[in-house]
Amino acid sequence: MDATELLETACEAARAVGPRLRQAFRSRPQVATKRDFHDPVTEHDRAAEDTIRNVINMRRPGSVIVGEEGGVTGEGDLTWYVDPIDGTANFAAGLPFFCVSIAVAVHGELVAGVVYDPVRDDEFSATTAGAWCNGTPIRSAGAATDREAMLLSSYPTPRDLTEEGEEALARYGRLLDSFAAVRRLGSAALKLAHVAAGWADVAYGTRANPWDVAAGALLVRQAGGVYLGDPLVPSDYLAHVGGFDLENSAIAELARRSAG
Structure with a gap:
């Protein structure tokens, strides 16, 4: 399967929830907890994952979706890994360091992924051909010690x-x-x-x-x-x-x- 086309689906799904998350950010949404009080969840986590699932199922029917909120659904050769809000505690409190994360694997091999920062509108994307931020190639280089x-x-x-x-x-x-x-x-x-x-x-x-x-x-x-x-x-x-x-x-x- 073409990794570029899969990445386009992942990016579309991630950006689809951007407006909702930006509007809800710093609204101090009601917070529930999952494992314990260090593990928060909001209505926006669940709603964002539903939107992402709908985009994936529409564009790529016959997929497995592994979501933080909705668990494992579907069957097929494609597996999507979805975190609708990674950094929920930050999002809920109003700290601008959270993102949407979506990756796709074919037969257990990662081929495409996107990390979307809706506050800064930064889209980090990768396929087996390279990695980019907002379409510009990126290089993981920096300190040696x-x-x-x-x-x-x-x-x-x-x-x-x-x-x-x-x-x-x-x-x-x-x-x-x-x-x-x-x-x-x-x-x-x-x-x-x-x-x-x-x-x-x-x-x-x-x-x-x-x-x-x-x-x-x-x-x-x-x-x-x-x-x-x-x-x-x-x-x-x-x-x-x-x-x-x-x-x-x-x-x-x-x-x-x-x-x-």
């Missing part, structure tokens, strides 16, 4: 603290001490898009689902960066720009967990 690098990381999460205790805090302290800057921005997909564009150097997170990272992983790899781990199974992830010295980085210990 920790002391020059910007790290985007949600680690440690509350679950990391529960499972690892003081060691998680000690690891986090080593990252703070080693990297030029560490930021906790709250959207795995958009963090990966920024690494792909060379706007940040390293991104790390734990317990990511395919809808969180599949599109971002393809972006990073096609832009010349490195993504460790399998983005199509729930796992930790680590990505960095091309040329970054991971072996001698303070995050190498966590990188080994991602690679495994």
Whole structure:
């Protein structure tokens, strides 16, 4: 199947929810929770996913859709991984760092993906032929060492603290001490898009689902960066720009967990 045509469908579906998300942003929508109070959801997550599913089913009938809100539906050779709002806590509070993430795989191989930032109207897209931001090719290049690098990381999460205790805090302290800057921005997909564009150097997170990272992983790899781990199974992830010295980085210990 033509990856460019699949990407066009993904971009159409992502942009279809842009007006709704921009209108709802900073309206302080009512928030419910899923796993616990750290895992919010709003009516806009569900409505946006419904819109995305409708576009995909109209353009590509006979698809499997794996959505954060709606679970797995359909059957066929194409599998779409959909996160209607990656960074819901940011969206609900009014912090402008969230996105729509859609990726498509053919027989288990990622072939196209889009990460769409509706606030900035930035469209990060990738196929097996390359990676782009708003149609301009991007290159994942930046810092070579920790002391020059910007790290985007949600680690440690509350679950990391529960499972690892003081060691998680000690690891986090080593990252703070080693990297030029560490930021906790709250959207795995958009963090990966920024690494792909060379706007940040390293991104790390734990317990990511395919809808969180599949599109971002393809972006990073096609832009010349490195993504460790399998983005199509729930796992930790680590990505960095091309040329970054991971072996001698303070995050190498966590990188080994991602690679495994």
